Amino acid sequence: MLRNVVAVLLDGVNPFELAVVCEVFGTDRSDEGLPVYDFAVASAEGRTLRSNAGFSLHVEHGLERLDSADLIAVPAGSDYASRPFPPELLDALRRGVDRGARVLSVCSGVFVLAAAGLLDGRRCAVHWHHADELGRQYPRLTVEPDVLYVDEDPVITSAGTAAGIDACLHLVRREQGPEVANRIARRMVVPPHRDGGQAQYIERPLPKAPCDTVGEVLAWMERHLDREVTVEQLAARAHMAPRTFARRFQQETGTTPYRWILRQRVLLAQELLEGTDETMDAIASRTGFGTAAALRHQFVRALGTTPAAYRRTFRGPQAA
Numbered sequence: 001m002l003r004n005v006v007a008v009l010l011d012g013v014n015p016f017e018l019a020v021v022c023e024v025f026g027t028d029r030s031d032e033g034l035p036v037y038d039f040a041v042a043s044a045e046g047r048t049l050r051s052n053a054g055f056s057l058h059v060e061h062g063l064e065r066l067d068s069a070d071l072i073a074v075p076a077g078s079d080y081a082s083r084p085f086p087p088e089l090l091d092a093l094r095r096g097v098d099r100g101a102r103v104l105s106v107c108s109g110v111f112v113l114a115a116a117g118l119l120d121g122r123r124c125a126v127h128w129h130h131a132d133e134l135g136r137q138y139p140r141l142t143v144e145p146d147v148l149y150v151d152e153d154p155v156i157t158s159a160g161t162a163a164g165i166d167a168c169l170h171l172v173r174r175e176q177g178p179e180v181a182n183r184i185a186r187r188m189v190v191p192p193h194r195d196g197g198q199a200q201y202i203e204r205p206l207p208k209a210p211c212d213t214v215g216e217v218l219a220w221m222e223r224h225l226d227r228e229v230t231v232e233q234l235a236a237r238a239h240m241a242p243r244t245f246a247r248r249f250q251q252e253t254g255t256t257p258y259r260w261i262l263r264q265r266v267l268l269a270q271e272l273l274e275g276t277d278e279t280m281d282a283i284a285s286r287t288g289f290g291t292a293a294a295l296r297h298q299f300v301r302a303l304g305t306t307p308a309a310y311r312r313t314f315r316g317p318q319a320a
Helices: 015-025 065-070 089-098 109-114 128-137 163-176 179-188 213-223 229-239 240-251 257-275 280-286 292-304 307-315
Strands: 004-009 038-043 046-049 056-058 071-074 100-107 149-152 155-158
Touching: 004 015, 004 065, 004 109, 015 038, 015 100, 015 280, 015 292, 038 065, 056 213, 056 229, 065 089, 071 089, 089 100, 100 163, 109 128, 109 155, 149 163, 149 257, 155 163, 163 179, 179 229, 213 229, 213 257, 229 240, 240 257, 257 280, 257 292, 257 307, 280 292, 280 307, 292 307
Parallel strands: 004 038, 004 071, 071 100, 100 155
Antiparallel strands: 046 056, 149 155
């Protein structure tokens, strides 16, 4: 059972990510018949720690508090992607897993779990900003860059900031049922489960071609996203044989013409959903998807959420 929870901190801890764990597991809601956790905060680097927001924290417990925890949570902090971690902390995390405890990271706290070797051979989540660096430093793990959290029991990892809420509520739902998780979520005024993943929050327009071989064709494609085109038609516009054009396109953009135009269409759909009141049919026509059903299918494949849900997220429920 999930009863004993500890958040372990390092110097430079992020207050919000710490507060997520405190809010879910450290708030007494017994007046509503909800579980009360034996919750504590422990330090891996002395009794007084700096937060990255400019204030200090006095922490009562040291690493010995981790030895009795059912769940050890590691919030994010400054420079976790590049700093060393105390060997005693890494040993304590490994001991916890060995005796059956779970560990959970919020955002860049995943670097601590990776340094302890707890993610070797496992999938994990992290804020999209850190995904490449995490994979580079720890090639034995598999980064899932688009998801909000990954549960590879007994290790749970979450993406940036508020995704920690999703991971904590997921664990409560798993251990104590959906009713408890839903009631905690209502008290926090957050959804008990969010649709989609990080992909819908990432700003990532495709890079421009580094030379002029297909540059003019790219500009034409961007201006005519509503048209159906073939590789043969694009190659003719570039005055190349289709196979030569496809090879040059791949070399200069890192993708195929089909994938390039599909991604540009999704990006345009995102802009229209965020900035206009156009109907789904109108957006589907302008973006070259043809029908609202086709728009929905490709949007879900690319971003993990529906166009209507995306519009609600970025414009509010009145815009759906």
